Amino acid sequence: MSQSQSWQPASNPWLVAMTVTLAVFMEILDTTIVNVALPHVAGSLSSSYDESTWVLTSYLVANGIVLPISAFLSRVFGRKQFFLICIVMFTICSFLCGIATELWQIILFRILQGFFGGGLQPVQQSVLLDYFKPEDRGKAFGLSSIAIIVAPVLGPTLGGWITDNYSWRWVFFINIPVGILSVLAIYQLLEDPPWERKWAKGKLNI
Structure with missing residues (x-):
């Protein structure tokens, strides 16, 4: 507790x-x-709707598997480095x-994406x-709560608009500019507290 009180980050916390x-x-x-793009995915890749639901299920399953171990991984690799890798x-x-041109390819990449x-x-x-x-x-x-609440509500509406006006592929491509912006900003702004750096260094040396 004393360490966290004495440490002052260089960047604005907000x-x-x-x-x-x-x-x-x-x-x-x-x-x-x-969700709303699944019928278009199924039609485009010559798959049934039931098969296309694995695009969603695979993501959620992989996501749930990683959640319990992410704190450990962030300490092993360093919090900033782990966040950037993710x-x-x-x-x-x-x-x-x-x-992707085949359904199995999307499912595989969605597993990795969820991970x-x-x-x-x-x-x-x-x-x-x-x-x-x-x-x-x-x-x-x-x-943080606003983002957590708004994101899943906005998702179907945004996904439907993108699919109707462009292509189902853009529900994935839309992440690219956001991801690039996030990486650049986090690289510049985020830093690990001294105790996190010490913990990660010790683990990697072992």
């Missing part, structure tokens, strides 16, 4: 909060934005889903805890 929350918003949005790989997998996306929200929560004083954490987590 800028960091908005940056890490943007990445989480992108990940949560992906849980519902694909966003970069999530964005790459989004691109691969968008260019890396699952690490974002736990790390975001720990960042907010470290970057904000106890009296400001309620506001910070309020910002």
